[in-house]
Amino acid sequence: xxxxxxxxxxxxxxxxxxxxxxxxxxxxxxxxxxxxxxxxxxxxxxxxxxxxxxxxxxxxxxxxxxxxxxxxxxxxxxxxxxxxxxxxxxxxxxxxxxxxxxxxxxxxxxxxxxxxxxxxxxxxxxxxxxxxxxxxxxxxxxxxxxxxxxxxxxxxxxxxxxxxxxxxxxxxxxxxxxxxxxxxxxxxxxxxxxxxxxxxxxxxxxxxxxxxxxxxxxxxxxxxxxxxxxxxxxxxxxxxxxxxxxxxxxxxxxxxxxxxxxxxxxxxxxxxxxxxxxxxxxxxxxxxxxxxxxxxxxxxxxxxxxxxxxxxxxxxxxxxxxxxxxxxxxxxxxxxxxxxxxxxxxxxxxxxxxxxxxxxxxxxxxxxxxxxxxxxxxxxxxxxxxxxxxxxxxxxxxxxxxxxxxxxxxxxxxxxxxxxxxxxxxxxxxxxxxxxxxxxxxxxxxxxxxxxxxxxxxxxxxxxxxxxxxxxxxxxxxxxxxxxxxxxxxxxxxxxxxxxxxxxxxxxxxxxxxxxxxxxxxxxxxxxxxxxxxxxxxxxxxx
Amino acid sequence: xxxxxxxxxxxxxxxxxxxxxxxxxxxxxxxxxxxxxxxxxxxxxxxxxxxxxxxxxxxxxxxxxxxxxxxxxxxxxxxxxxxxxxxxxxxxxxxxxxxxxxxxxxxxxxxxxxxxxxxxxxxxxxxxxxxxxxxxxxxxxxxxxxxxxxxxxxxxxxxxxxxxxxxxxxxxxxxxxxxxxxxxxxxxxxxxxxxxxxxxxxxxxxxxxxxxxxxxxxxxxxxxxxxxxxxxxxxxxxxxxxxxxxxxxxxxxxxxxxxxxxxxxxxxxxxxxxxxxxxxxxxxxxxxxxxxxxxxxxxxxxxxxxxxxxxxxxxxxxxxxxxxxxxxxxxxxxxxxxxxxxxxxxxxxxxxxx
Numbered sequence: 076x077x078x079x080x081x082x083x084x085x086x087x088x089x090x091x092x093x094x095x096x097x098x099x100x101x102x103x104x105x106x107x108x109x110x111x112x113x114x115x116x117x118x119x120x121x122x123x124x125x126x127x128x129x130x131x132x133x134x135x136x137x138x139x140x141x142x143x144x145x146x147x148x149x150x151x152x153x154x155x156x157x158x159x160x161x162x163x164x165x166x167x168x169x170x171x172x173x174x175x176x177x178x179x180x181x182x183x184x185x186x187x188x189x190x191x192x193x194x195x196x197x198x199x200x201x202x203x204x205x206x207x208x209x210x211x212x213x214x215x216x217x218x219x220x221x222x223x224x225x226x227x228x229x230x231x232x233x234x235x236x237x238x239x240x241x242x243x244x245x246x247x248x249x250x251x252x253x254x255x256x257x258x259x260x261x262x263x264x265x266x267x268x269x270x271x272x273x274x275x276x277x278x279x280x281x282x283x284x285x286x287x288x289x290x291x292x293x294x295x296x297x298x299x300x301x302x303x304x305x306x307x308x309x310x311x312x313x314x315x316x317x318x319x320x321x322x323x324x325x326x327x328x329x330x331x332x333x334x335x336x337x338x339x340x341x342x343x344x345x346x347x348x349x350x351x352x353x354x355x356x357x358x359x360x361x362x363x364x365x366x367x368x369x370x371x372x373x374x375x376x377x378x379x380x381x382x383x384x385x386x387x388x389x390x391x392x393x394x395x396x397x398x399x400x401x402x403x404x405x406x407x408x409x410x411x412x413x414x415x416x417x418x419x420x421x422x423x424x425x426x427x428x429x430x431x432x433x434x435x436x437x438x439x440x441x442x443x444x445x446x447x448x449x450x451x452x453x454x455x456x457x458x459x460x461x462x463x464x465x466x467x468x469x470x471x472x473x474x475x476x477x478x479x480x481x482x483x484x485x486x487x488x489x490x491x492x493x494x495x496x497x498x499x500x501x502x503x504x505x506x507x508x509x510x511x512x513x514x515x516x517x518x519x520x521x522x523x524x525x526x527x528x529x530x531x532x533x534x535x536x537x538x539x540x541x542x543x544x545x546x547x548x549x550x551x552x553x554x555x556x557x558x559x560x561x562x563x564x565x566x567x568x569x570x571x572x573x574x575x576x577x578x579x580x581x582x583x584x585x586x587x588x589x590x591x592x593x594x595x596x597x598x599x600x601x602x603x604x605x606x607x608x609x610x611x612x613x614x615x616x617x618x
Numbered sequence: 619x620x621x622x623x624x625x626x627x628x629x630x631x632x633x634x635x636x637x638x639x640x641x642x643x644x645x646x647x648x649x650x651x652x653x654x655x656x657x658x659x660x661x662x663x664x665x666x667x668x669x670x671x672x673x674x675x676x677x678x679x680x681x682x683x684x685x686x687x688x689x690x691x692x693x694x695x696x697x698x699x700x701x702x703x704x705x706x707x708x709x710x711x712x713x714x715x716x717x718x719x720x721x722x723x724x725x726x727x728x729x730x731x732x733x734x735x736x737x738x739x740x741x742x743x744x745x746x747x748x749x750x751x752x753x754x755x756x757x758x759x760x761x762x763x764x765x766x767x768x769x770x771x772x773x774x775x776x777x778x779x780x781x782x783x784x785x786x787x788x789x790x791x792x793x794x795x796x797x798x799x800x801x802x803x804x805x806x807x808x809x810x811x812x813x814x815x816x817x818x819x820x821x822x823x824x825x826x827x828x829x830x831x832x833x834x835x836x837x838x839x840x841x842x843x844x845x846x847x848x849x850x851x852x853x854x855x856x857x858x859x860x861x862x863x864x865x866x867x868x869x870x871x872x873x874x875x876x877x878x879x880x881x882x883x884x885x886x887x888x889x890x891x892x893x894x895x896x897x898x899x900x901x902x903x904x905x906x907x908x909x910x911x912x913x914x915x916x917x918x919x920x921x922x923x924x925x926x927x928x929x930x931x932x933x934x935x936x937x938x939x940x941x942x943x944x945x946x947x948x949x950x951x952x953x954x955x956x957x958x959x960x961x962x963x964x965x966x967x968x969x970x971x972x
Contacts, residue, residue, distance in 0.1 A: 278650075281763075282650075282763055283918075283920070286761045286762075317931040318928075318931050321931075361919070361921065362872075364917075364919040365917045365918070365919050366685060366872070366915075366916065369687060369871070369915050369917075372687035372689065373687045373688050373689065381754050381757060381759060401921065409922075409923065410923050410924070411925050413922070414919050414920065414921050415919070415920045415922065416918065416919060416920075417652055417917075417918045417920065418652045418761075418763065419917065445930050446925070448928075449925045450925045452925075452926050452928065453924075453925040453926045456926070457920075474926075474928075479926075479928050479931055503801070503802065503803060504802065507798075507801030507802060510801065511797075511798060514794075514797075515794055566747050567747065568742070568747050568748060568749050570747050571738070571741060571742055571745065571747045
């Protein structure tokens with residue numbers, strides 16, 4: 076077509092005009108049909124995302140609202156003073172309400188003989204809901220109960236704290252703050268902190284805690300390297316049911332933990348202990364511990380699920396290495412013959428009695444279930460950030476009665492720490508998703524991903540409100556669903572559809588495709604313009 | 619890649635091991651990671667690329683020996699040299715013609731093999747955007763405490779690394795993938811090592827923090843192979859990796875060799891190409907970083923003097939309903955209670971061996 080119009084000479088104006096029209100026609104079709112089709116078929120599909128809401132929510136104040144009812148405060152100034160002392164933290168906000176003790180409470184107070192009994196009676200009298208705390212100020216007539224226990228403040232098994240009117244206010248308030256949330260979760264709530272930025276004990280804490288995820292797989296492994304000498308009868312199932320099940324079912328609303336157990340024969344830890352003649356046992360120096368689990372890690376089994384897994388290993392030492400004791404770097408044996416590996420689990424060394432000289436092999440051995448499970452629970456509570464109150468003078472912390480369960484306030488503290496951690500995670504995920512979408516223009520956002528993001532944002536907002544209002548149960552629920560949705564969006568396989576198709580490759584593909592079509596059109600347009608310019612001066616001459 | 623017909627030059631160089639024990643305490647204190655991962659990638663196939671497989675297996679051998687478990691090593695090997703019919707010594711891959719080190723070893727767990735080694739799979743692995751059906755062993759399940767060693771080898775050019783014979787990954791894609799990992803807090807530090815021609819071009823575009831990148835050659839340079847094994851008939855290992863392996867063989871899980879020493883592993887006179895290092899993204903001084911912080915898996919350990927003071931449980935029977943959380947594996951041994959002790963069959967001669 077272009078060459079046609081090139082051939083056209085002025086002599087034959089009609090044919091040249093025809094050619095020009097044709098060229099213009101091609102150009103018009105190319106612009107009106109071709110360009111939109113090309114544009115439409117090559118644009119990266121992007122569902123609309125709530126960018127501004129994400130921006131808003133990530134700047135919203137994050138603090139945990141905790142309602143604290145002071146019962147039986149001696150004077151108005153007491154609760155006011157308390158409130159003043161509790162105000163210093165950015166990430167916790169106490170809502171202090173004050174009331175006088177009711178008649179039945181006073182009666183129960185009078186009849187209580189010990190702090191345990193007092194706690195039991197008082198928590199039966201007043202129901203304190205999840206996420207809140209109650210502070211009972213004991214009248215002077217009853218303060219002898221606390222004196223008997225040699226304590227100024229008593230932390231109950233549920234969500235009650237008992238103190239006398241002349242209590243030291245800073246001690247009380249710092250105790251309350253520690254009960255409510257641990258210091259790391261505090262930091263997490265404040266901002267986006269990575270491991271590198273944390274210092275000292277906070278970093279240690281962060282390196283210890285398992286990542287906050289909706290569920291964990293816990294594996295109990297009994298390692299018997301020499302089953303031909305030792306025959307172990309251990310009912311792992313009963314041990315788990317007795318010790319771990321109450322704990323796990325208590326955590327049901329916060330996190331799902333599934334437990335498996337296995338026995339591993341003929342596998343030993345790669346340790347080279349030395350005989351310590353002063354202690355009459357084999358000493359396993361602390362310096363060897365960091366590498367002990369490497370050798371067995373491959374044999375601990377593989378998992379189907381991708382969620383974090385924790386291992387607890389009970390190791391029966393070999394005959395020529397037993398009894399085996401872990402020694403600290405200063406050369407003294409560790410009382411509890413076990414060690415914890417942060418974010419991984421723990422290893423317990425369980426020594427067995429030496430058989431008699433002519434005993435028939437394999438000889439039967441019973442394991443100390445109580446010690447094993449107490450150690451597992453100790454490690455597990457450290458790995459999941461269960462709040463912990465450092466023992467101090469004048470403070471008595473009652474541990475949960477009769478079982479391995481957590482106390483009410485410990486459970487709340489764990490839930491709060493997890494909410495903080497979830498909130499930080501959700502913010503990071505959604506913000507970085509928005510940033511990446513802005514940065515990388517080839518990223519496809521399918522409707523499914525869009526749906527996840529919208530869902531996550533909605534739940535996130537709900538969670539923030541619930542957290543501020545102190546509705547801990549709702550906050551936990553909203554946060555975990557929001558976290559799952561945000562993660563699903565971020566890690567959606569479709570997010571990668573066009574990712575490895577950078578701009579320079581785009582030109583490499585489009586240039587050969589469009590050049591053969593567009594060059595003739597552009598050239599013929601030149602002719603059309605030439606014709607048009609020639610026509611206009613003629614008109615002027617006629618005038 | 620150009621091949622230098624230099625047969626195994628005997629220029630072993632003395633490694634400077636100047637670092638003494640003094641720094642040890644500081645190292646442990648400055649440790650910022652909780653676990654180690656390794657992603658080892660060989661991108662090229664065919665027999666004449668034998669050396670790339672040897673390269674990647676050298677690294678695999680080292681990280682495994684130094685303690686990273688197979689579950690935390692992602693090994694991508696595009697071709698199977700050990701079982702290639704042309705291999706005169708089946709089930710072995712050696713790092714030199716004198717068969718000094720069999721880098722194939724006893725057990726090699728290849729996670730992505732053959733045609734699974736694609737750019738898409740590699741980027742998906744890094745970014746975590748895998749299909750839900752992907753097994754755990756093919757996922758990089760790192761967290762904010764993970765140190766990742768990423769080693770790549772293959773045929774590269776200015777700004778790209780060829781995968782198989784059909785596609786290539788560009789330095790921009792790689793940089794974007796790392797940024798996405800950083801944004802989602804999926805690594806603590808990355809040691810990126812690449813042994814290919816013009817390798818330095820691959821780290822040019824990195825912009826995420828805490829990455830130390832090492833390349834076997836600068837832009838415009840070729841990365842060279844070490845020597846030919848006449849029995850195999852092809853070059854069997856690349857220079858940079860050969861000397862890196864030589865260095866790593868001397869490292870033990872407890873040794874104190876620093877990353878700065880690793881950076882000196884292949885000086886120009888033996889490597890012929892210039893080893894490029896990009897330090898600007900990495901905050902710590904390589905002198906204070908142990909090689910085992912990336913190649914090994916030295917765990918943190920905590921000792922407690924006391925366990926929780928809990929009462930003996932299980933005397934009063936806990937209700938047996940709501941057994942959902944306890945997996946079936948616990949319950950599938952009905953004979954547990956009856957069986958007092960395990961009895962070993964006579965035909966197992968275990969007791970006689972020991």
